[in-house]
Amino acid sequence: MARNLVEALKAHTLWLNRRAGGIQLDQPWVDFSGIRYPHCDFRRARLPGAKFVSADFTEGNFSEADLFAANFDKAALRKTNFKLADMRGSSFRHANLIEANFTGADLSGGILFDARGQDQEKMSKQTGSRIGADMKRADLSNAHAAGSVFRGVLLMGANLRNIDFRNADLRNADLSGADLTGADLAGADLAGANLTDAAMAQSKTDGANLVRTIGGPVHVETQGERDVKQMIVAHRAWVASFGAEGEQGDFSGRDLRSFDLTGFDLSAAVFKGANLTRVPCKGAIFTLCDFTDAILAGGDLSGTNLKGAMFKAADLRGVDFTGADAGPAEILDAKRKPTGRVWPATFLAAQMRGANLDGACFDGANMAGADLIGVALGNTSMADVRR
Numbered sequence: 001m002a003r004n005l006v007e008a009l010k011a012h013t014l015w016l017n018r019r020a021g022g023i024q025l026d027q028p029w030v031d032f033s034g035i036r037y038p039h040c041d042f043r044r045a046r047l048p049g050a051k052f053v054s055a056d057f058t059e060g061n062f063s064e065a066d067l068f069a070a071n072f073d074k075a076a077l078r079k080t081n082f083k084l085a086d087m088r089g090s091s092f093r094h095a096n097l098i099e100a101n102f103t104g105a106d107l108s109g110g111i112l113f114d115a116r117g118q119d120q121e122k123m124s125k126q127t128g129s130r131i132g133a134d135m136k137r138a139d140l141s142n143a144h145a146a147g148s149v150f151r152g153v154l155l156m157g158a159n160l161r162n163i164d165f166r167n168a169d170l171r172n173a174d175l176s177g178a179d180l181t182g183a184d185l186a187g188a189d190l191a192g193a194n195l196t197d198a199a200m201a202q203s204k205t206d207g208a209n210l211v212r213t214i215g216g217p218v219h220v221e222t223q224g225e226r227d228v229k230q231m232i233v234a235h236r237a238w239v240a241s242f243g244a245e246g247e248q249g250d251f252s253g254r255d256l257r258s259f260d261l262t263g264f265d266l267s268a269a270v271f272k273g274a275n276l277t278r279v280p281c282k283g284a285i286f287t288l289c290d291f292t293d294a295i296l297a298g299g300d301l302s303g304t305n306l307k308g309a310m311f312k313a314a315d316l317r318g319v320d321f322t323g324a325d326a327g328p329a330e331i332l333d334a335k336r337k338p339t340g341r342v343w344p345a346t347f348l349a350a351q352m353r354g355a356n357l358d359g360a361c362f363d364g365a366n367m368a369g370a371d372l373i374g375v376a377l378g379n380t381s382m383a384d385v386r387r
Contacts, residue, residue, distance in 0.1 A: 005032060005035060005037065008023075008025050008027070009025065009037075009040060009041065009042075011023040011025075012024060012025040012041070012042075012045060013041060016041070016043060016044065024044070024045070024046065025042065025045035025046065025047070026045070026046040027046070027047060027050070028046070028047070028048045028049050028050070029048070029049040029050065029051075030047060030050045030051070031050070031051040032050060032051060032052050032055055033051050033052065033053040033054060033055060034053070034054050034055060035052070035055045035056070035057075036055070036056040037055070037056065037057055037060070038056060038057065038058040038059055038060065039058070039059050039060060040057050040060040040061070041060070041061050042057075042060060042061060042062045042065050043061050043062070043063050043064060043065065044063075044064045044065060045062070045065045045066070046065070046066040047065060047066060047067055047070060048066050048067065048068040048069060048070070049068070049069045049070065050067065050070045050071070051070070051071045052070065052071060052072045052075050053071055053072070053073045053074060053075065054073070054074045054075060055072075055075045055076070056075070056076040057075065057076065057077055057080055058076050058077065058078045058079065058080065059078065059079045059080060060077070060080045060081070061080070061081045062080065062081060062082045062085050063081050063082065063083040063084055063085060064083070064084045064085060065082075065085045065086070066085075066086050067082075067085050067086060067087045067090055068086055068087070068088050068089060068090070069088070069089040069090060070087065070090045070091075071090070071091045072090065072091065072092045072095050073091055073092065073093040073094060073095060074093070074094050074095060075092070075095045075096070076095075076096050077092075077095055077096060077097050077100055078096050078097070078098045078099060078100070079098070079099045079100060079101075080097070080100045080101070081100070081101045082100060082101060082102045082105045083101050083102070083103045083104060083105065084103070084104045084105060085102075085105045085106070086105075086106050087102075087105050087106060087107050088106050088107070088108045088109055089108075089109045090107065092133045093133065094133060095133045095134070096133075096134050097133050097134060097135040097138050098134055098135065098136045098137060098138065099136070099137045099138060099139075100135065100138045100139070101138070101139045102138060102139060102140040102143045103139050103140070103141050103142060103143065104141075104142045104143060105140070105143045105144070106143070106144040107140075107143055107144060107145040107148050108144050108145065108146050108147055108148060109146075109147050109148060133153050133154070134153075134154045135153055135154060135155050135158055136154050136155070136156045136157060136158065137156070137157045137158060137159075138155070138158045138159070139158070139159040140158060140159065140160050140163050141159045141160065141161040141162060141163065142161070142162045142163065143160075143163050143164070144163075144164045145163060145164055145165055145168055146164050146165070146166040146167055146168065147166070147167050147168060148165075148168050148169070149168070149169045149298075150165075150168055150169060150170045150173050151169050151170070151171045151172060151173065152171070152172045152173060153170075153173045153174070154173075154174050155173055155174060155175050155178050156174050156175070156176050156177050156178065157176075157177045157178060158175070158178045158179070159178075159179050160175075160178050160179055160180045160183050161179050161180070161181045161182055161183070162181070162182040162183065162184075163180070163183045163184070164183075164184050165183055165184060165185045165188050166184050166185070166186050166187055166188065167186075167187040167188060167277075168185075168188045168189070169188075169189050169278055169298060170185075170188055170189060170190045170193050171189050171190070171191045171192055171193065171278070172191075172192040172193060173190070173193045173194070174193070174194045175193055175194060175195050175198050175216075176194045176195065176196040176197055176198060176215070177196070177197045177198065178195075178198045178199070179198075179199045180195075180198050180199060180200045180203050181199050181200070181201050181202060181203065182201075182202045182203060183200070183203040183204070184203070184204045185203055185204055185205045185208045186204050186205070186206045186207055186208065187206070187207040187208060188205075188208045188209070189208070189209045189257065189277070189278050190208055190209055190210050190213050190216070191209050191210075191211045191212055191213070191258070192211075192212045192213065192214075193213050193214070193216065194213075194214045194215060195213055195214060195215045195216025195217075196214055196215030196216075197215065198215070198216060200216070200217070205217060209257050209258050211258045224254070224255070225258060225259075228251065228254055228256065228259065231247075231249045231250075231251065232249065232264070232266070233246075234246040234247045234249065235247065235248060235249030235266060235269055236264070236265060236266070239265050239266070239267050239268070240265075242336065248268060248269065248270070249266065249269040249270065250269070250270040251269060251270065251271050251274050252270055252271065252272040252273055252274060253272070253273045253274060254271075254274045254275070255274075255275045256271075256274055256275060256276045256279055257275055257276065257277050257278065257279060259279060260279070260280045261276075261279060261280065261281045261284050262280050262281060262282045262283060262284065263282070263283045263284060264281075264284045264285070265284070265285040266284065266285065266286055266289060267285050267286065267287040267288060267289065268287065268288045268289060269286070269289050269290075270289070270290045271289060271290060271291045271294045272290055272291070272292045272293055272294065273292070273293045273294060274291070274294045274295070275294070275295045276294060276295060276296045276299060277295050277296070277297050277298060277299070278297070278298040278299055279296070279299050279300075280299070280300050281299055281300060281301050281304055282300045282301070282302050282303055282304070283302075283303045283304060284301075284304050284305070285304070285305040286304055286305060286306050286309050287305050287306070287307045287308055287309065287329050288307070288308040288309060288329050288343065289306075289309045289310070290309075290310045291309060291310060291311045291312075291314045292310055292311070292312045292313060292314065293312070293313050293314065294311075294314045294315070295314070295315040296314060296315060296316055296319055297315045297316065297317045297318055297319065297351075298317070298318045298319065299319050299320070300319075300320050301319055301320060301321050301324050302320045302321065302322040302323055302324060303322070303323045303324060304321075304324045304325070305324075305325050306324055306325060306326040306345055307325055307326065307327055307328060307329035307330075307345065308328060308329025308342075308343040308344065308345055309326065309329075309345050309346075310345075310346045311345070311346060311347045311348075311350045312346055312347075312348045312349060312350065313348070313349045313350060313351075314347075314350045314351070315350075315351050316347075316350050316351060316352045316355055317351050317352065317353050317354055317355065318353075318354045318355060319352070319355045319356070320355075320356045321355055321356060321357045321358075321360045322356055322357075322358050322359055322360065323358075323359045323360060324357075324360045324361070325360070325361045326345040326347075326360065326361060326362045326365055327344075327345065327361045327362070327363040327364060327365070327381075328342035328343060328344045328345070328363065328364045329342060329343045329345075330342055331343055342364070344364040344365055344366055344386075345362070345364075345365040345366070346365065346366045347362075347365055347366065347367045347370045348366055348367070348368055348369055348370070349368070349369040349370065350367070350370045350371070351370075351371050352370050352371055352372050352375055353371050353372070353373045353374050353375070354373075354374045354375065355372075355375045355376070356375070356376040357375055357376060357377050357380045358376050358377070358378040358379060358380065359378070359379045359380065360380050360381070361380075361381040362380065362381065362382045362385055363381055363382065363383045363384060363385070364383070364384045364385065364386075365382070365385050365386070366385075366386040367385055367386060367387055368386055368387055370387075
């Protein structure tokens with residue numbers, strides 16, 4: 001493979017210089033994993049879907065290249081040039097991108113960190129946060145990174161001027177000393193991010209989640225958030241007393257992105273149209289809850305109890321359902337005794353693209369019209385599922 005790459009790059013260099021015998025490098029889905037080729041010249045190459053896992057392209061040049069959905073996990077890319085490259089949907093988990101140049105590149109939908117790769121995560125001794133790619137002092141000015149996952153990424157001192165980070169996942173990212181002048185962070189999730197000494201003049205943070213950020217704009221709890229907290233307390237009392245105390249929670253249409261619902265028992269609560277994008281819910285109990293039209297994209301629902309829950313037309317893209325139980329719920333009578341009847345979970349027309357269903361139970365669920373493209377189904381139980 002190394003010899004083939006050398007020959008292909010020689011022909012590509014001739015093509016770049018408009019010399020006889022030159023051929024543009026055009027190899028979709030090629031596997032260059034483990035290759036060591038510092039200072040390589042991939043300018044304007046067409047390599048969509050290519051694999052560069054654990055490769056070494058230190059100080060290489062990928063400017064204006066087509067790298068759509070390419071995989072650079074664990075790659076050595078220090079001082080590599082990706083200027084104006086098409087990198088939509090590309091992955092850089094645990095890659096070394098120190099001082100790399102992403103000026104004007106399109107990183108929309110890309111992944112710099114994947115929460116599912118927990119066995120490979122490195123823990124920071126200083127903050128206890130998970131560390132993804134290392135992009136210290138990288139230049140991402142004017143880059144397009146809307147909706148990308150930069151969770152736990154090291155961006156200390158990076159040039160992020162005018163970057164498009166709309167709706168990006170920047171949880172626990174280290175942005176200390178970064179230049180975010182003019183950056184668009186509208187709707188971004190910055191929970192736990194370090195913004196110490198970051199320059200944020202003219203940056204947009206409308207709708208951004210700034211809970212637990214360090215050194216950045218202070219998150220002021222809104223009246224709506226205080227109301228939701230009171231509703232959660234009342235609902236949990238209602239569940240614990242089987243309706244004798246408290247009140248059933250109706251969170252329909254609420255923005256819940258600043259909350260952590262890990263381990264909560266919110267059985268039979270109503271979340272119609274609520275926004276729970278990337279909300280941590282690990283181990284929570286959502287038995288017979290109604291999530292019709294709710295947004296839970298990118299959330300952690302691992303180990304949750306979803307028996308009999310309603311997810312009709314819900315946005316569940318990229319959700320981690322590892323070990324979740326979405327089987328049928330047993331119906332009890334007024335005396336809390338089994339009636340012999342069950343209520344199946346419903347995912348009718350739900351958007352589940354890219355979700356992880358590994359080890360989960362969806363027995364008897366109604367999944368008619370659900371988008372299951374790209375879902376992980378390892379050890380998933382789906383007996384009697386309605387499609």
